[in-house]
Amino acid sequence: MGTELLLGQIVDTNSSFIGEQLSVAGIDSYFQTKVGDNWDRIKDALLLALDRSDAVIVCGGLGPTQDDITRGVIADVMGVPLERDPDVEDRIRSMFGTRGRDMPENNLRQADVPKGAAVLPVQPGTAPGLLAPLTVGRDEKVIYAVPGVPWEMQQMITQAVLPDLQRRAGITATIRSRVIRTWGQSESGIAEQLAPYHDELEQRGHATLAFLASGIEGLKVRLTAKAASAAEADDILAKEVELVATILGDSVFTTDDESMEQVVLRLCQARGITLGTAESITGGLIAQRLTDVPGASSVFRGGVVSYSSDVKHDLLGVPRGPVVSDEAAEAMALGACRVLGCDASVAATGVAGPEPQEGHKPGTVFLATCVDGEAGSLMVRLPGDRERVRQFSCISVLDVLRRRLLARA
């Protein structure tokens, strides 16, 4: 809920959180609706939601200002008045007291509760959450209202709303997921390779499969299982993950949802190899991604961003001549190992666009790796805009190094 959300002034991470938590708790969630701070439209959205669902979670609009009308609308939907809750009023007064600040009077609006509704037992901030039971036709339904402030919302959802929902639903089942990540094949290629398995899986009926192209994070294959206990769901997933990994072979770079950088750093560490980078087209992105991983310093020594041709020639020893070529990429990789004193390196040079360079179209990239003093390279043509070309270059060259390190072992 909220006009700021509709206007895109803030990104809605709350509904992602709530969706994920509901899924993990085994509660089916079918609809999410955002609606502006308008009484009639909120009321319509609530009535519709109650018509098609057993429970509705409303997020936001519980603050102290005149915009915060959720309490009133819920009372309207229930057909009851708002009543000031003396316990909540005391709590709000004392919260302001302990922080030594004068309390604006309108904060007490937050103590208004629809008659027949209860205040949620968890209240991290000043805004109380609500649990509003109501009868629709012959059915007992419930509205939960939580604040839009993420940390307040999250505590209320996990500690109060989910347990209540599970109790009402008589939930016994648990849903768990595992994510396999792949690189080197298209989404449709992976889907085709897994098609016979997918059919078998549907017949077994205890797990589902989904694909998600995720840019620099790789192409994700998610297995989800529903079972009576978490342990049982995990057992099912362990077997299915192994089957998928066998079918997809060396395109799989992780069965534990790691990033490509984590995987490469782990492989280097296991082999006692130090790593460096020489970047032109990626402009520092590879180094930045590697150093995003806590503990990278045990493997990663550093990098050279050789954006201008002079830096390529003078610092990395790339021969004078074309800088968008196999030779230049390999010289960059060798130069990185020499200048940074590392055992292995990755290098990328190419055309990010929008303009062509040295006669090559945007998306033309030369990727090189160096391991044990031996450099190798390949040319790739990458789709998309400047940012995507840079991101695909990063994961692609790290994937080449990953395959070389695996072959070396």
Add this chain to the structure above:
Amino acid sequence: MGTELLLGQIVDTNSSFIGEQLSVAGIDSYFQTKVGDNWDRIKDALLLALDRSDAVIVCGGLGPTQDDITRGVIADVMGVPLERDPDVEDRIRSMFGTRGRDMPENNLRQADVPKGAAVLPVQPGTAPGLLAPLTVGRDEKVIYAVPGVPWEMQQMITQAVLPDLQRRAGITATIRSRVIRTWGQSESGIAEQLAPYHDELEQRGHATLAFLASGIEGLKVRLTAKAASAAEADDILAKEVELVATILGDSVFTTDDESMEQVVLRLCQARGITLGTAESITGGLIAQRLTDVPGASSVFRGGVVSYSSDVKHDLLGVPRGPVVSDEAAEAMALGACRVLGCDASVAATGVAGPEPQEGHKPGTVFLATCVDGEAGSLMVRLPGDRERVRQFSCISVLDVLRRRLLARA
């Protein structure tokens, strides 16, 4: 749309983008709904949306796999069959042709178009967007379908959907925004400084003010005006932006919503100065951000990511001893200018966490700049986790360089 969204597996930035664009284009948007990849529920959501709105934008479900059912559901809602569009089929075949990859047959599903619908004239990827006109009761309505891939969706929305929507709506009132970005003061500091102006603005009543702390993008101050024409709104904004910029002084680094990197590159270019980086704590982030700007190559020569102490000492000439210090930061900045052959540089060394280093707590960062052979540095204590510390280091050190360049002119 999409099960991944409901399950919270990906955060929904698309609906924020669409909401913001609609708002700027002067189109009222009242509802956003997310629904899983289920035929009946998508159909119900579409029928409901058509009932309460004149136009509906559907995002996602246009890919090549069996999950991608948006095309079919729209045809169902229109009461028409799907027909394969030969032009789109040719385009898809030729896209695969130029990349030299075999095309899985199911990609051709993307050429299926509901009879009576048109393909959007903008198609950045393989998935075509749709414009599906239909009659509901006595009213002419329209469904737009765009892919869920952000860069494809964004191009289609701005270049095809919005112009069509504005034409249909006969838009006359226009909402326009300008964003001023600042660095160096807290959000509450900026708000306090602007409080008297804010009151005046409310009395004038033709524009509104909002603050948005945006991490590495700076602290944004957004002015929004509504007027009969874009030109009139722009005139109002030009005057108000000047007032705000005068009040906030040199904390303002742009009145045109540029990134700090764009501003620094522009200032360097105007002074004929080349730029380099020496990064430890930021691990390549500064170089990556600078090279995100198209045309950076006219100013930015390159960078050294000196993550290990050896690279600091051996390549950049940092004296043996502590590497988290003013001296080390200044030596890095001087070393960058020497090794990369550039006129100015920025350098950052510090503790990103989670562990302390050389007796300094996480968040302790030394920032240095070098201009005309003269290095200077300062220590900052930055809040937040590893990622935030790195991001704040990046914008903070570039801001120091910005102020030095302005003082030099």
